[in-house]
Amino acid sequence: MRAHSSTIAPPSIAVTAPVQRPGPGTALAALGVVAFSLTFPATAWGLEGFGPWSLVAVRSVLAALIAGGALLALRVRPPSRAHWPGLAVVAAGVVVGFPLLTTLALRTSTTAHAAVVVGLLPLTTALFSALRVGTRPSRTFWAAALAGAAAVVAFTVQQSGGALTAADAYLFGALLVCAAGYTEGGRLARVMPGWQVIGWALVLCLPLAVPAAAVALAHEPVELTAHSVTGLLWVAAGSQFLGLVVWYRGMAAIGIPKASQLQLAQPLLTLVWSVLLLGEHLTVAAPLTAAAVLVCIAVTQRARG
Known part of the structure; x- marks a missing residue:
């Protein structure tokens, strides 16, 4: 699909097909x-030299500059007005909210404990998809999703000693x-290329990220x-x-629940990286x-939708 087609494609048609x-x-x-899977270990490395607010703000600025440069180089037209509320949700959730809350949590939490968030994220995303997009996965899908989430949560809690910490509020x-x-983002990736979804979400945050980075770096x-x-x-x-470019493109292709x-x-991948990069056991x-x-x-x- 060409980049400018998102300005004319009816969202209702694209979402249902x-x-x-x-x-x-x-x-x-x-x-x-x-x-x-490398995000938490990389964040732990970043916190060795940056404060949590500086790390989040600067990463947003750098990512927005990369995305904005790509959009300008390819002369991509801005999305239609109907898509901006959805892009604002993407920006608030994956550009600002998740990085900030997990970075604050990782000041006192190990990467193993923080992985509890990711262990529950697939099931939570499937639930959001059912409510927002109207997807209806089979009972087999839900049973397997619940079993997988239970296995991951049990393992990660065991890895962190089973103790709840003050960081849990940030993580949830x-x-x-x-x-x-x-x-x-998965819904929007059906009406515009996935890289443009995260690209415009990052650009949307740039006016806030630049002054936030300046203030954070000063303090x-x-x-x-x-x-x-x-x-x-x-x-x-x-x-x-x-990561979000390929992720949203994959979600658009196979559907939000399965992705x-x-x-x-x-x-589990995060914990492997934690062993290799951070020396955790x-x-x-x-x-x-x-x-x-x-x-x-x-x-x-393999479950039918």
């Missing part, structure tokens, strides 16, 4: 999951706003190290832009949980 491309769509959504808030942003100490710079660059370019369930693998339950999650993912991908 998505084009299903299971193979490529699943691969694209899976690439998004891999990119997202991040879960809700991100699920709303994913659902709205929070900054120490530029290899870890902090690498973490910042990844969450800006990888998590905030490139969301691929994220059941994300907490896993228990012997990891391979068993991974096997259970893979079975649940396979069932949700």
